Amino acid sequence: MKFNNETRKVTIKAFRFNAETDYLPYIKQYELEVGKDDLVLDLMNRIKWEHDGSFSYRRSCRHGICGACGIKVNGKPVLACKQNAIELLDMFDNDITLEPQSKKRVIKDMIIDKKDFWEKHAKVKPYVVANVESHPTKETKQSIEAFDALLNSDLCIQCGNCHYACPSLEANPDFLGPAALNAAYRFSIDTRDNASEERLKLTSKPNIGVWDCVKCFECAQACPKDINPIEKITKLHNMQFEYGIAERNIATKHAEGFVRSMKKHGFLDEADIVVYSEGYLGMYKHLKTAYKMMKAGKIHFTDGLPFVDNVPKSKNLSEIQKLIKISQTNKL
Ligand code: SF4
Ligand code: SF4
Ligand code: FES
Numbered sequence: 001m002k003f004n005n006e007t008r009k010v011t012i013k014a015f016r017f018n019a020e021t022d023y024l025p026y027i028k029q030y031e032l033e034v035g036k037d038d039l040v041l042d043l044m045n046r047i048k049w050e051h052d053g054s055f056s057y058r059r060s061c062r063h064g065i066c067g068a069c070g071i072k073v074n075g076k077p078v079l080a081c082k083q084n085a086i087e088l089l090d091m092f093d094n095d096i097t098l099e100p101q102s103k104k105r106v107i108k109d110m111i112i113d114k115k116d117f118w119e120k121h122a123k124v125k126p127y128v129v130a131n132v133e134s135h136p137t138k139e140t141k142q143s144i145e146a147f148d149a150l151l152n153s154d155l156c157i158q159c160g161n162c163h164y165a166c167p168s169l170e171a172n173p174d175f176l177g178p179a180a181l182n183a184a185y186r187f188s189i190d191t192r193d194n195a196s197e198e199r200l201k202l203t204s205k206p207n208i209g210v211w212d213c214v215k216c217f218e219c220a221q222a223c224p225k226d227i228n229p230i231e232k233i234t235k236l237h238n239m240q241f242e243y244g245i246a247e248r249n250i251a252t253k254h255a256e257g258f259v260r261s262m263k264k265h266g267f268l269d270e271a272d273i274v275v276y277s278e279g280y281l282g283m284y285k286h287l288k289t290a291y292k293m294m295k296a297g298k299i300h301f302t303d304g305l306p307f308v309d310n311v312p313k314s315k316n317l318s319e320i321q322k323l324i325k326i327s328q329t330n331k332l
Pocket of ligand 2: 155159161162182222223226227229
C-alpha cells in the first residue's frame, strides 16, 4: 500500500532463530514505513531499535566496505547497507522476507557461522607471499598493466554473498567456493607473489578446486562489488594449463574437448565432448540425456561413433580457427 511517492507502509517479514534457545526457526512480521532512500540496513535497524531489541544482525561500516551485513532477501543475496529497500519492495510486490545468507549456519537471526568461509579463504593464502626486506628503502612498484590484471579481484570485501549463493558449494562442502577462488586469483596474478604455483596446485584439485564450479554465474549475480568471481575462476583454469599444473581428468578433458570441437567444426559437438572426456564406457552414464537430446534434435544417433563425422561445419570455420589460434593462451 503506497502512502505517497516518498513513503510507503509495509509489512516486513524476518527470519528469526536463536540456536541456543529455539527448536525451530519462525518468521516474524513488522509494520514499517519505508522511505525512498531507506536501505535494507535502515529497516533492520528500525526493527531492532523500535520493535524488538533482540533482533540480531551484523553491521559495522554502513558504507559497503566491511562486508559484515550480507543477508538474503527473498533468497536474493544483498549487502544490507547498499541495497535500496524500495527497489526490493517493487521487485517483490511489497512482500519481502529478510533471511540469513545460509539458514543451516544460523547462530541468531541474520548472524551465521562463517567459519567455513574463513577457513577456505585462509587455505588459498590470501596475501602476497614474498621475501621482503624488513626495512625496505623503496616501494615495490607495480605497472598499470600488472594492476589491471587484477581485474577488480582486489575489491572483495569478504561479505560471503557469493560463497553462500553457490550451488556447487551447497552440494559439496569441500568446494573452495567463489570468494576463496577469487582471492586465489588475486594473489596468484600479483607480480610480487611467489606462491602462485602452490595456489594453482591447490585450486586444480578435484572436489575442491576450480573444476567443481558448474559455471552457473550465481556468484557474479550475488556480488555487491561487481567482482564476477566466475571470470577469475576461468582465469585460474587458463593459468593451470599455462603452468602445466592442470591434471588430466574429466573436467580438463572436457575443456580440451570443447576447443577440439570448435576447431574441427566451428560448432559444439556435444556427443564428441562426452566421448572425449569420459570415454565410451563413461558415455553410457549419459544415455538418458542423450536420448532426450536426440528427441530434441540436438544430436544424431550416430554422433560420437568413431569414424562417423556427420556434424555440420560452420561456414565461418576458418575465421573461428583463426580466432582460436590468436586468443588461445594455453596449450590444451
Ligand atoms: S559460477 Fe561456479 S563458483 Fe560461481 S556460483 Fe556457480 S558454481 Fe559457484
Ligand atoms: S567476491 Fe563479492 S560477493 Fe564474494 S565475498 Fe567478495 S565481495 Fe562478497
Ligand atoms: S555494514 Fe559494512 S558492508 Fe554493510
